[in-house]
Amino acid sequence: MARSSLKGKRVLITGASGFIGANLLRESVNQGAQAFIFVRKDSNLWRIRDILSSAKKIQVDLGNPRRLKNILKQIRPQIILHAAAYGTRPEATDFKRIIEANLKGTASLLDCCLDLDFELFVNTGSSSEYGIKKILMREKDSLNPATPYGISKAIATLYAQNLARIENKPIVTLRLFSPYGYYEAINRLIPAVIISCLKKEDISLSSAASVRDFVFIEDVMSAYKKAYERRSEIKGEIFNIGSGLQYTVGDIVSRIIKLTNSKIRLKWSSLDSSRIEPKHWQADIRKAREQLHWQPAYSLDKGLSRTIDWFKKNRRLYC
Numbered sequence: 001m002a003r004s005s006l007k008g009k010r011v012l013i014t015g016a017s018g019f020i021g022a023n024l025l026r027e028s029v030n031q032g033a034q035a036f037i038f039v040r041k042d043s044n045l046w047r048i049r050d051i052l053s054s055a056k057k058i059q060v061d062l063g064n065p066r067r068l069k070n071i072l073k074q075i076r077p078q079i080i081l082h083a084a085a086y087g088t089r090p091e092a093t094d095f096k097r098i099i100e101a102n103l104k105g106t107a108s109l110l111d112c113c114l115d116l117d118f119e120l121f122v123n124t125g126s127s128s129e130y131g132i133k134k135i136l137m138r139e140k141d142s143l144n145p146a147t148p149y150g151i152s153k154a155i156a157t158l159y160a161q162n163l164a165r166i167e168n169k170p171i172v173t174l175r176l177f178s179p180y181g182y183y184e185a186i187n188r189l190i191p192a193v194i195i196s197c198l199k200k201e202d203i204s205l206s207s208a209a210s211v212r213d214f215v216f217i218e219d220v221m222s223a224y225k226k227a228y229e230r231r232s233e234i235k236g237e238i239f240n241i242g243s244g245l246q247y248t249v250g251d252i253v254s255r256i257i258k259l260t261n262s263k264i265r266l267k268w269s270s271l272d273s274s275r276i277e278p279k280h281w282q283a284d285i286r287k288a289r290e291q292l293h294w295q296p297a298y299s300l301d302k303g304l305s306r307t308i309d310w311f312k313k314n315r316r317l318y319c
Contacts, residue, residue, distance in 0.1 A: 005228060007032035009119075012077035014038045014062070014109065015084030016055070020124060020176070020220065022047035022183045024081050027221050029054045036075050038062070038084065046317065047183045062105035069112040080113060080121040081224065082106065087149035088126075089187070095148045102152035107159050114167055120231040121160075122224060125175035125238065127213070127283065129154035132276065136284040139175070139238045146276050157238060164236035172227050172234050174220075177242030177283050181217025181303065182310050186318050190214075190304070193253050194311045195318055197262035204267040208250030210277045213242040216303030219296040226294040234291060242283030243296050255301060259308055 011028045015021035016037035025048055028035045035055035039045070045052065060071055062084065086092060086101035106123065113121060128150035130137045143154045157173045164171035180190045196203040223241045227234065253266065288294045298306070311318070 005031065005225065006079070008034065009079055010034045010036065010075060010077045011079045011081065012036045012038070012072075012075065013081045013083065015082070015124075016048060017043040017045050018083060018085070019047070019184050019217075020179065021081075021083035023181070023217050023221055024083060024224065025055060026051060027224075028081075033079075036077060062108050063100060065108050065112055068108060069115075072112055072116060076116060077113075078119045079228065080109075080118060081124075082109060082122060083124045085124070085126075085149075085153070087147075087152065093148070098148045098152050102149070103156050103159075106156040110160060110163055110171070114163075114169065119170060120228055121169065121171040122227050123157060123160040123171065123173040125157045125173040126150065126153045127175060127177040127240070127242065127281070129157060129175060132278045134280055136280075136282050137240065138284045139240060139287050161236050161238060168235065170231045170235050172231070172236070173238045174223055174227060174241045175238055176220060177213040177215055177240065177281075179215055179217055179220045181220075181307050182314075183317075184217075189249060189252065190256065190307065191311065191318070193256045194260070194308055195315070196264055197256060197260040198312065198315060199319070200262070200264060202265040202267060205249070205253065206269065207277065208248060208253070208268050210249045211246050211279065211281045212249070212252075213244070213246055213282045214252065214300065214303075215241060215243045215296060216298040216306070218306070219243075219298055219303075222297065223288070223292065223294050226292045230292060237287075237291065239288045239292050239294075240283040240285050241288060241294075242285060243300070244283055244285040245300070246280065246282040247300065252300075252304075255304055256308070259301070259304055 011033040016025045087098040131144035131146045145151045145154050184191045
């Protein structure tokens with residue numbers, strides 16, 4: 001975001017202890033925003049521990065509307081960046097908890113914000129909402145999510161869009177594809193391979209043929225910036241935020257090995273995966289270009305190089 005765009009603004013971030021939320025918090029603090037974060041009692045704050053003093057931490061359950069509404073009235077956020085979610089990991093299969101967090105939690109937060117005179121509410125969506133497609137994924141496509149996580153996120157996005165139109169509120173959804181970069185969890189593909197390369201340890205992997213649309217975290221952050229800049233023109237809209245390109249896992253791994261000059265041994269097909277692996281997973285980002293005025297600025301190699309450099313400096317957080 002432009003250096004002055006958030007200065008003095010009251011910014012509320014949910015899910016600030018997570019990958020996306022932690023980066024949003026850092027961006028907000030760096031720009032001089034008055035940052036407020038919602039956390040759970042059991043939230044692991046390792047990503048943001050060094051900047052906690054720059055934000056107001058509030059322990060709250062999004063499923064408790066009475067307490068939630070009281071807190072919102074007190075802090076009166078001008079910008080709400082909703083990144084809280086549960087179920088992104090394959091082992092997270094508790095359907096009830098997924099629905100409670102992603103659908104009921106989002107609906108509760110939206111409902112409690114309606115009385116506020118906010119400037120922007122960004123709902124963080126997911127490409128998992130689409131389900132399996134054979135072509136580029138477009139925002140106008142029918143949604144056929146194949147996982148409980150995708151189902152919960154899809155309904156939450158539709159609820160947010162409907163509410164924006166009925167209430168004429170500046171609510172938008174950024175449908176993220178596969179973000180990578182600073183503070184991503186160690187059990188994710190890119191961090192796991194980078195750490196293995198830096199430690200010179202062989203790594204077990206599942207399928208080299210799996211495909212993703214990877215988008216660098218700094219490009220993701222710039223999409224939130226654009227949403228704020230164009231908030232009055234994009235009420236109720238949904239935007240794909242991806243690179244617009246598809247890569248195989250094998251290609252990603254080989255690029256990391258080349259960029260780190262590593263000689264580790266790859267043990268392909270030695271890990272089982274419960275994920276449904278499509279043959280196509282690629283964002284159509286034309287709408288984001290045309291209406292949001294956003295497009296990715298980082299090539300895959302440039303984004304990976306930045307990520308590798310960051311991990312070299314911050315290995316202590318992971319090892």
